[in-house]
Amino acid sequence: MIQGYNNRGLDVDLSTGEVKDFEVQDSIFKKYLGGRGLGAYFLKEELSPKTEPLSSENIMVISTGGLSGSLSPASGRFSVTFKSPLTGTISSANSGGFWGNVFKRTGYDLCIIRGTAAVPVYLYISEDKIEIIECKDLWGKNIPELTDFLINKHSKSARVLGIGTAGEKQIRFASIMNEYNRAVGRGGAGAVMGVKKLKAVVVEGKKRFIPKNEKLYKTGLYQANKLVRNFPVTSKALTELGTPGLVKLIHIHDMLPHKNFQDVTHKKSDIEKISGETLRMKILQTAKGCFNCTIRCGRATKVKNKKGEGPEYETIALMGANLGIYNIEEIALAGYLCNETGMDTISFGGSIALTMELFEKGIITPQITGNLNLNFGTPNLLEKLVKLTANREGFGDIIAEGALRIGQRYNSPDLAMVVKGMEFPGYDPRASLLQALGYATSSRGGCHLKGGYAVCLGFFGGSKEVHRFLVDTSAGHCVDAQDSGCITDALGVCRFISYSVGESELSRIYSGYTGLDYGPEDLKDSARRIQDTERVFNNKAGFTRKDDTLPRRMFTEKINIGGVERAIDEKHQFEKMLGKYYEIRDWDKNGVPLKIKEDLK
Numbered sequence: 295m296i297q298g299y300n301n302r303g304l305d306v307d308l309s310t311g312e313v314k315d316f317e318v319q320d321s322i323f324k325k326y327l328g329g330r331g332l333g334a335y336f337l338k339e340e341l342s343p344k345t346e347p348l349s350s351e352n353i354m355v356i357s358t359g360g361l362s363g364s365l366s367p368a369s370g371r372f373s374v375t376f377k378s379p380l381t382g383t384i385s386s387a388n389s390g391g392f393w394g395n396v397f398k399r400t401g402y403d404l405c406i407i408r409g410t411a412a413v414p415v416y417l418y419i420s421e422d423k424i425e426i427i428e429c430k431d432l433w434g435k436n437i438p439e440l441t442d443f444l445i446n447k448h449s450k451s452a453r454v455l456g457i458g459t460a461g462e463k464q465i466r467f468a469s470i471m472n473e474y475n476r477a478v479g480r481g482g483a484g485a486v487m488g489v490k491k492l493k494a495v496v497v498e499g500k501k502r503f504i505p506k507n508e509k510l511y512k513t514g515l516y517q518a519n520k521l522v523r524n525f526p527v528t529s530k531a532l533t534e535l536g537t538p539g540l541v542k543l544i545h546i547h548d549m550l551p552h553k554n555f556q557d558v559t560h561k562k563s564d565i566e567k568i569s570g571e572t573l574r575m576k577i578l579q580t581a582k583g584c585f586n587c588t589i590r591c592g593r594a595t596k597v598k599n600k601k602g603e604g605p606e607y608e609t610i611a612l613m614g615a616n617l618g619i620y621n622i623e624e625i626a627l628a629g630y631l632c633n634e635t636g637m638d639t640i641s642f643g644g645s646i647a648l649t650m651e652l653f654e655k656g657i658i659t660p661q662i663t664g665n666l667n668l669n670f671g672t673p674n675l676l677e678k679l680v681k682l683t684a685n686r687e688g689f690g691d692i693i694a695e696g697a698l699r700i701g702q703r704y705n706s707p708d709l710a711m712v713v714k715g716m717e718f719p720g721y722d723p724r725a726s727l728l729q730a731l732g733y734a735t736s737s738r739g740g741c742h743l744k745g746g747y748a749v750c751l752g753f754f755g756g757s758k759e760v761h762r763f764l765v766d767t768s769a770g771h772c773v774d775a776q777d778s779g780c781i782t783d784a785l786g787v788c789r790f791i792s793y794s795v796g797e798s799e800l801s802r803i804y805s806g807y808t809g810l811d812y813g814p815e816d817l818k819d820s821a822r823r824i825q826d827t828e829r830v831f832n833n834k835a836g837f838t839r840k841d842d843t844l845p846r847r848m849f850t851e852k853i854n855i856g857g858v859e860r861a862i863d864e865k866h867q868f869e870k871m872l873g874k875y876y877e878i879r880d881w882d883k884n885g886v887p888l889k890i891k892e893d894l895k
């Protein structure tokens with residue numbers, strides 16, 4: 295048994311009510327580490343890639359990271375892996391907060407959830423009790439009420455992971471929430487939970503983990519904490535302004551989308567209205583942090599006597615700038631509602647942006663919207679649209695399907711700013727080839743995180759800084775960034791610490807914690823295996839090279855970046871980078887992993 299893990303998983307079948315406890319082999323941890331890795335492994339083992347995502351047959355794997363339960367900085371993250379109702383790909387989404395740490399301390403590393411309950415239920419897991427509990431009265435409740443009720447019923451130390459009405463109504467981009475405002479955000483995990491009639495998973499655990507090699511563990515922790523404290527991005531920028539601090543930076547780099555990615559042009563005075571500085575001045579109450587994190591990038595805010603968290607950068611970009619809405623209070627209030635109902639703000643914003651463009655083009659008419667004016671920049675609209683969507687009411691039923699399906703419905707699929715059905719986050723890929731390749735190759739579609747967030751190498755890479763428009767080197771940087779992100783996802787630590795902490799420190803902490811003799815290359819080897827596993831799942835689900843692409847607009851419509859009109863040259867830039875990317879990953883010309891290792895068969 296490897297120290298630092300429980301070596302136990304739970305298998306819960308909601309159709310039969312059966313709960314099984316099973317042993318997890320050491321070899322699985324050695325190869326897949328945890329978190330995203332365990333999710334990929336068990337999805338490959340347990341789910342046919344052809345499964346209909348919004349069916350009882352889909353499964354969810356909730357898994358803790360290789361460093362969960364340790365004192366590694368920002369190690370509170372856990373992953374949820376499932377077949378996405380939004381994209382049809384494997385989707386692994388993770389969240390911070392405290393839930394992941396407490397779950398690991400119940401004595402389990404992961405939980406597989408299958409089937410559908412006959413009536414709404416929630417799952418309770420503690421060190422000595424696993425229960426499936428009927429909760430008809432909680433169906434229809436949103437996150438604050440649900441969380442308050444379950445904490446009151448169990449105890450103050452209970453942690454709640456749950457869905458709001460968006461998950462119940464199977465909005466394709468419904469999220470799962472914990473700590474009221476922390477989201478397992480992307481890909482529609484909430485909708486999968488809704489299909490299962492699983493309202494919440496409550497955990498209570500206090501188990502402690504003793505590191506195998508305390509000296510090595512403490513050395514790694516000392517080095518990592520020192521780096522977090524001394525590197526300006528993690529000690530200052532994210533702490534002082536949170537992710538909204540990115541608004542000005544991304545705008546300066548001509549990446550901040552506008553009008554459904556038609557351009558990146560915003561007035562400086564408008565940017566001021568939605569900047570991190572304005573958020574701090576107007577609505578900030580206090581900074582908030584996840585388990586064992588000194589960065590504390592979360593923003594507890596208040597607007598008109600209503601308290602909530604955020605908006606984060608992505609929410610400001612997608613529900614603000616990209617819609618031509620420059621009112622921080624309005625964006626915050628709509629963001630609160632997304633958190634309460636459990637909806638991904640990026641996909642919601644991307645879907646609204648498409649409907650606005652179609653409205654302005656006369657393709658979507660007031661008859662379709664229920665007489666709502668959907669022009670870009672329309673004030674006092676967002677909250678109404680969130681409510682309609684989260685309840686699938688009226689026009690909201692169409693928005694709930696996400697941008698790709700909206701585009702298909704109105705014969706305009708090319709105007710959906712998506713890859714594999716997942717809406718773009720707040721960085722125009724024409725402004726960074728690194729980001730373009732990341733979106734195209736991410737295992738869950740148009741995502742900055744699974745895409746590697748290589749864009750940041752172009753603006754706060756420090757000594758790692760990379761030119762954004764170099765074709766020859768982009769594939770290598772993109773692969774490195776994706777591998778590095780995959781390592782943090784599998785270890786269960788926050789991506790943000792990787793701005794200061796490298797794989798050397800992480801491997802030292804992991805080796806000290808578990809007793810495994812792992813260096814940076816071993817972590818990288820696992821990251822490659824995890825991404826190959828995800829890729830094989832996607833290949834079997836029907837995804838090939840033709841799906842690793844971008845919306846036509848990115849190749850055909852130029853935007854002004856630093857005074858130069860640019861689009862991505864599909865043949866000489868994009869296809870060249872993609873070919874090189876496959877080569878580095880050891881995938882064939884169709885994007886199929888060549889050396890399918892024994893454990894991937």
Ligand code: SF4
Binds near residue numbers: 790
């Ligand atoms: S950096 Fe932010 S998101 Fe990451 S663990 Fe810390 S508070 Fe949570």
